[in-house]
Amino acid sequence: MSNAIKKVFDPKDPMEIEGLDLEGISKVFPVLLTRDDLGGTFGLCHYLNGELERLLYKRPYRPITITPLFALSIEGLELISGYLKETALSAALESWYERDKGLYSSFTTELGFFTERLGDRRNLKLWSQFQELMDDAAHTLFDPKAVDQTSHV
Numbered sequence: 001m002s003n004a005i006k007k008v009f010d011p012k013d014p015m016e017i018e019g020l021d022l023e024g025i026s027k028v029f030p031v032l033l034t035r036d037d038l039g040g041t042f043g044l045c046h047y048l049n050g051e052l053e054r055l056l057y058k059r060p061y062r063p064i065t066i067t068p069l070f071a072l073s074i075e076g077l078e079l080i081s082g083y084l085k086e087t088a089l090s091a092a093l094e095s096w097y098e099r100d101k102g103l104y105s106s107f108t109t110e111l112g113f114f115t116e117r118l119g120d121r122r123n124l125k126l127w128s129q130f131q132e133l134m135d136d137a138a139h140t141l142f143d144p145k146a147v148d149q150t151s152h153v
Helices: 002-008 044-055 074-081 089-099 107-115 124-141 144-150
Strands: 031-034 070-073
Touching: 031 074, 044 070, 070 074, 070 089, 070 107, 074 107, 089 107
Parallel strands: 031 070
Antiparallel strands: none
16 A cells, blocks of 8 residues: 555656546555455554654655555445445544544444434445345245244234
8 A cells, every 4th residue: 555655646746647646645644354254353544654653754745645544344334325325434533533543442442423413324225235145045044934933023
């Protein structure tokens, strides 16, 4: 990630990315997204930021702000997805950083403090797809009559 930031925001010779105007970027949020729960591990962001600071000296990229690195699991992204129509992911990340400057906690732990003022914004499309998947699995794995009987308990 440090190499990508260095290449894209090199003050002397920035790498061009088709369809992206780098002139409008004032803040970079390095995000590591994992498919498993590793991204939600306590202390992971703190550790990774120590490594990023060792590899990336941020001063040459000013006035662009490069925030600390944020790691989150796909579950964390799914949890925030229902809010992304009305707020930016960057706002949730900044909220996390404001509450935990050392980034010792996890995104899902801090997410509640950000979302409580907005109320429940479950991603209905994701939720309905999950329900459909679970229904299909139940019908495949169990006798449909047994599933119907247990659903009333």
